[in-house]
Amino acid sequence: MSLVSLAFAGSVGMTFVILACALPQFKVWWPFFVVLFYILCPIPTMIARRHTDSTGGTNSTGMETAIFITMGILVSSFALPIVLARAGGIMWGACYLTLAGNVIVYLTILGFFTIFDMDDSDYAMWAQLINPARAQKLNKYIVQQHFNAIKAIYEDLNICSHPERLYNMDEKGYRLTIHHQHKVFAAEGTKWVHVVAQEHAENITIAMCVNATGNTVPPMVIFKGKILRPEFCDYMPPGTLVKMATKGSMTTELFVQFINHLGQFKSQGKCLLIFDGASLHLDARIVDTADAHDIVLYCLPSNTTHELQPLDKSVNKSYEHFWDEN
Structure with a gap:
């Protein structure tokens, strides 16, 4: 009982x-x-x-x-x-x-x-859905292997004494159009009120980067299309890199440009960049560009970024919540 x-x-x-x-x-x-x-x-x-x-x-x-x-x-x-x-x-x-x-x-x-x-x-809690691939990859062995590997890199680059050299990069897609229902004034008895808006929202991608001391690198904003209009650069933070892509998402060529962009704002000395393991990030041109800017690349294990990606767990999760409310 x-x-x-x-x-x-x-x-x-x-x-x-x-x-x-x-x-x-x-x-x-x-x-x-x-x-x-x-x-x-x-x-x-x-x-x-x-x-x-x-x-x-x-x-x-x-x-x-x-x-x-x-x-x-x-x-x-x-x-x-x-x-x-x-x-x-x-x-x-x-x-x-x-x-x-x-x-x-x-x-x-x-x-x-x-x-x-x-x-x-x-006690009752809302369950969080997770796909089978993420459930399989996020296991004790892979997570422990990840922390052992990154600890060795920290010691090799003396990151604990120079936290300003540790950078984390993450990409996030956002919808520019109305993405939830809005309440409007209507006559009493009205059953349907329509708002003219695109059914398929237009997405942009923001690639953000920050180091362990909290200093941010100007973001990279990717719009969908081929022609970069001058107004796309309006009201952007100083130093923002604005680019165009066919699907409005990151590509290998754009990631190379982001590495060059990071090289202009990073701290002095050899730095460590932690990012997710998307297939477009695995290219020899990216490695060569990072070596030219004295940047060491560390790729997070695939299908684990929902728990191991620092920006995804902190900044992007809160930002997405407040973005959806507006």
Whole structure:
């Protein structure tokens, strides 16, 4: 029996004891109390089993527990006027304490109080979807191998003493058109309101880079198309590299240009650049360009960037959230 079931059974049982002491003809009412008690006590377990799936997980646990805690409150409320009419101060206080205990348990279930720890099954979380490739690659062996390899590079380049030489680069695509529904004013009774907008959003790619001390490199912005219009460069941060691509995404040629762009703003000395393992990044021209700028390249393991890419976990995740709200 769970903690919630015990709390419910205790509250109902205490209420019955109070009623038995308050009402006359105790022996006449006692069988009724026993039968009613055994009828009500299995309710929490029955509801929990009803809302348990094949994997053993539960759903809507908070609402179900709130329902049968509410039943305990109602029973206590039913006992209160009888006790007030027939009992003295001690029984009056006991009934008040029982009712207050039921209310506190009810509020605890709803999350207003944390006076005791709930069972693990009483917590519900939204599951994050992950494709099979990422689930297979993100294992203990690959992750440990990654940290061992990058630790060796840190020691070789003395990164711990020069964190300004450690850079992380990530790409992120954003939609420029309306990407969620907007609320508008309309006449009362109107069923449909249309907003003229492109059904297929236009995407741009932003390649951002920052070092371990928090200093940023001017980003690279990639628009979809072939002709770079002057207005595309308006309101950009100083030093931003604006380029065009057929699909509006990064290519091998553009990544070579990004390495040259990074070479103009990086710190003095040999630097380390951490980036994801996209196939377009694996090209001899990229390696030669990085060597020319004294940059060491480190490619993150494939299908693990959702957990191992620093910019993806911190900056881009927050930026995407606020971008979608606007």
